[in-house]
Amino acid sequence: MRMVACDLDGTIVRKDGRISSRTLAALTACERLGVHVVFVTGRPPRWMEPIVEMTGHQGLALCGNGAVVLNLATGTVVSSRALTLPTVVQVTRRLREAIPSAAFALETLNGYRREPGYVAVHPAAQEARAAPLDQLLLDSPTVVKVLCKQAAEHYGELDSDELLVLARSALGDLAEVVHSDPLAHMLEISAPGVTKATALAWLAGELGVQADEVIAFGDMPNDIPMLTWAGTGYAMAGGHPDAIAAASRQAPPCDQDGVAQVIEALLTGLDHKVGR
Secondary structure, eight states, rough: OOEEEOBBBBBTBBBHHHHHHHHHHHHHHHHHHEEEEEESSSSGGGOOOHHHHHHHHEEEEEEEEGTEEETTTTTTTEEEBOOHHHHHHHHHOOOOSSSSSSEEEETTTTTTTOOTTTTSSSHHTTEEEEHHHHHHHOOOOOOEEEEEOOGGGGSSSOOOHHHHHHHHHTTTSSEEEEOSOTTSEEEEEETTTTHHHHHHHHHHTTTTGGGGGGGEEEOOOGGGHHHHSSEEEETTTTHHHHHHHHSSSEEEEGGGGGHHHHHHHHHHTTTOOOOO
């Protein structure tokens, strides 16, 4: 084990938004032994400051499902893989045809913005710039992720799994589409070839780490590429069934410090195989 690649929400970040002291201790123990710890998350860079405050982590994080490499020490973007603006237009057009009630928001390096019909949950999102899509693109933003929900009057009629089936059929190879919560009623769309796995493979290569030296942890469909790329992929018990089916092993649930349990056993040389 030379690298631990870890999803955040539902994997080490609990429902209250906190990371347990036991998990923090396990990740710190890895770093002290020279094992690279990498956070690989669907979160945009603007949501990473609380993670830095909790963990003290100062390395690189892979955000936006692999679209953004973020320096946690400085809060600066090292690199990004964005959707072209013509692709954004084509993606939204195809999805409106497949899901007539679709509304969109954009995660960009120039700020978050949304269509008026897009259901914003977080207070900051509610206050974000709202305008029709063509106006949101006028300043040629660097779009790292398109978010899709059903508009307010239809919101919740389809869950994320149902939306994902429709979107993948509509988009084909035009873009990568995933979701990170079946109950969020939301899709996350990235440029073609942008996944947690491709970003992690790049970073591992930069650090001279082979795939079979990587342990990965995740719980949702957006984690599946990473869980299958890594030498050992642990899905969290209680996570999405597709993630559990794809992973080679299973860790105890997030609220039972499942990642910490696995790491502690690995660091003590135990052959820890949970649930498999």
